Amino acid sequence: MTHPAIQLPTLIAHRGYSAAAPENTLTAVRAAHQAGVTWVELDVQLLGDGTPVIWHDADVARCSNGRGALASLTWSKAQRLDVGSWFGDRFAGEKMSSLEAMLALLNELEMGVNMEIKVNKGCDPIALVDRVLPEMLATLPPERLIISSFNASALTHCRQFASKEQLALGVLFGSVPKNWQAPCEAIEAFSVHPDWPRLKRVQADAIHSDGYQILCYTANDPSAFHSRWKWGISSVITDEPAAFKRFLDNH
Numbered sequence: 157m158t159h160p161a162i163q164l165p166t167l168i169a170h171r172g173y174s175a176a177a178p179e180n181t182l183t184a185v186r187a188a189h190q191a192g193v194t195w196v197e198l199d200v201q202l203l204g205d206g207t208p209v210i211w212h213d214a215d216v217a218r219c220s221n222g223r224g225a226l227a228s229l230t231w232s233k234a235q236r237l238d239v240g241s242w243f244g245d246r247f248a249g250e251k252m253s254s255l256e257a258m259l260a261l262l263n264e265l266e267m268g269v270n271m272e273i274k275v276n277k278g279c280d281p282i283a284l285v286d287r288v289l290p291e292m293l294a295t296l297p298p299e300r301l302i303i304s305s306f307n308a309s310a311l312t313h314c315r316q317f318a319s320k321e322q323l324a325l326g327v328l329f330g331s332v333p334k335n336w337q338a339p340c341e342a343i344e345a346f347s348v349h350p351d352w353p354r355l356k357r358v359q360a361d362a363i364h365s366d367g368y369q370i371l372c373y374t375a376n377d378p379s380a381f382h383s384r385w386k387w388g389i390s391s392v393i394t395d396e397p398a399a400f401k402r403f404l405d406n407h
């Protein structure tokens with residue numbers, strides 16, 4: 157048996173189309189779809205009351221008109237935040253998305269998602285996975301879902317919920333470590349997600365020849381990235397999918 161039959165796209169919009177709309181919002185995912193992108197990368201975490209939301213940081217200061225830790229918020233408090241104005245006036249009134257609303261939108265648009273289990277400081281990876289994974293598995297077909305994380309406990313716990321055939325798992329690395337194979341084998345990973353400038357050719361070759369897909373994050377300069385495609389990279393996770401698309405159409 158093998159992994160789900162995922163048709164990996166060349167481009168995955170990072171936090172939605174985050175160069176065009178406030179990151180990790182429903183609007184950023186609609187923007188990616190309008191730009192012709194079929195997959196997005198998003199981050200999922202829990203509020204203090206246990207509600208799963210699509211959010212990157214441990215607090216709301218950078219991407220909202222409020223302050224404070226995500227863990228201090230309830231859903232009703234979070235819904236009072238404006239998470240669009242920081243990015244641009246025309247996004248005023250954008251609300252933080254729940255996981256539930258985001259999954260519904262992804263299904264409406266028939267998009268794929270690389271959902272990153274974001275284990276920020278103080279977060280319990282097991283509780284996070286327990287709360288979010290069943291909902292994702294119940295809502296999205298396995299061909300449109302890759303779960304990734306930097307956190308090994310989160311990934312191991314995900315694998316306990318679903319077999320290799322039922323769920324594609326991706327291992328996120330900053331620099332690819334010497335022993336990169338161990339965490340990948342431990343969870344029967346589908347893919348390896350390296351920070352692209354730190355990936356070395358010899359590592360890409362080894363990862364590729366071991367049969368893992370390589371999804372590089374976060375590349376925003378298509379000409380700087382261009383020489384890497386021949387390293388066996390399947391997908392680029394980018395804030396700038398339209399710029400990448402234009403460049404690739406011309407090269």
Ligand code: G3P
Nearest residue numbers: 197199272304349373393
């Ligand atoms: O999943 C790729 C990338 O999103 C990992 O880093 O900090 O942007 O979530 P970050």
Ligand code: MG
Nearest residue numbers: 197198199272
């Ligand atoms: Mg992420």
